[in-house]
Amino acid sequence: MIELRRFEQLITLADTGNYRRAADKLGITHGALSQTVARLERECGTALFERRKRATVPTAYGETFLQAAREAVAVISQANREISLMQNLETGRLNVGIDPVLSEGLLAPALGVLLESYPMLQFTALPRNWRSMVDDLVADRIDIFIGLAPDRQSDRCDYTEFQLIPPVFACRAGHEILERASFTMEDLIQFPFGGGDVPDWLLMQFVDAFPDQFSSVQSLQGMFLTTHDLGLMRQLLCSTNIIGLVPLPVILSEVSAGRVVVLPEIEALPMLNITGVVATREDRPASPAAEKLSRIVLDLAKLGYTNYARRKQSI
Structure with missing residues (x-):
């Protein structure tokens, strides 16, 4: 050299x-x-x-x-x-593109498992989402993407899908909607309504379930406040009247502290089908580090969803 x-x-x-x-x-x-x-x-x-x-x-x-x-x-x-x-998992650097909605609930524990076995492995976690991940993979800015499935899969990437626990509706403690014994989607959308940046296929599930409130994905997007910064979403939930649609791990500490309340499920809304993906470049094999992280993520996601489904069945 x-x-x-x-x-x-x-x-x-x-x-x-x-x-x-x-x-x-x-x-x-x-x-x-x-x-x-x-x-x-x-x-x-x-x-x-x-x-x-x-x-x-x-x-x-x-x-x-x-x-x-x-x-x-x-x-x-x-x-x-x-x-x-x-060559091995002992050295080197792994660049992980992670959808912010999965960083706390899935990537953090997966990296914890990986680093227990390979403490010398260096990694960088870069916030990415389904919109940018193909270009980031092809340009070698990231080695692996973990996040929500895109609306359309690219032939330049290899995808492995997995099921995710559906997000929850939440609001601040003391929110006026908590005074009601029950509420509908119509009640919810009287307040600011938002969450992370999600693909159209997820929003379409709301359009199908509530055609009177949402005539199209575009109409829902028009009232859905989107942020890539889930730390900001936590702050909004604690200090404003926003109704958030967020993964439970994102707000768990706020719920435990009594600052945020998880709302009951809306009866008319069927259980959301949330699909995640692990994506790598299609034109070459993933590195051993990326493959190992992929297996850990898929195992943790399967375990988490299985436990969630069992709890739902027992209710």
Whole structure:
């Protein structure tokens, strides 16, 4: 990887504009950096940098060389990361795209299980959703996506579906709707109504169940307040009259503290069918780390839904 190190030295010099600062950042001597630049300039047959009064800047030839160097460093670094992940689960980094609605209830315990066995594995959890996940996977910004199923599956991705526990309706403690012995969907939508960003197939279940209130998915979207930040949704639930449709794990601490109340189920609403997916790129095998996380997620989701279904049957 000698060439890669030389490229990294040139990139750092261009970014800092100063030989001494660049050398300090790289952990090498000023002389070693100067030798690298001089050697590359001899090989290219032209000057790549010029010293000005306030900074050292790339020449026009240097800019062209730097663009290629940056691309090469990015490609090689990505390849090294993928090789590391493919070799074993002890080292490397896994980039997980996670739908915020599943981060607390599913990803957190799944990563806990994974890291118990492989404590040296590094990971980054990036908030993503069904809208962006295909582009993120194809562009290698994430290695695996865990979240709600998209409205349409792309042939560029491989999907494994699983059932999720339906979300609950909730409101703040002391909300005026709690004064009623029973209520309908018509009662609920008299208040601000919202939750996470969800696909049309989920909203369509409400349209089918309540055609008098919602004539189409678009009409429901028009009154449904959407946020990608579930921390914000918790704050809204605690301090406003909003009626939230949220996964129970998202508000569990607020419910336990008595700040938020889970509303009774609406009789006219059938049990929501909520489908999640684990998605990876279709054109290559998933890394061992991604495969292991996928299995853990699927096992936890199956266990959680099975226990939920049993409780429903016993009621």
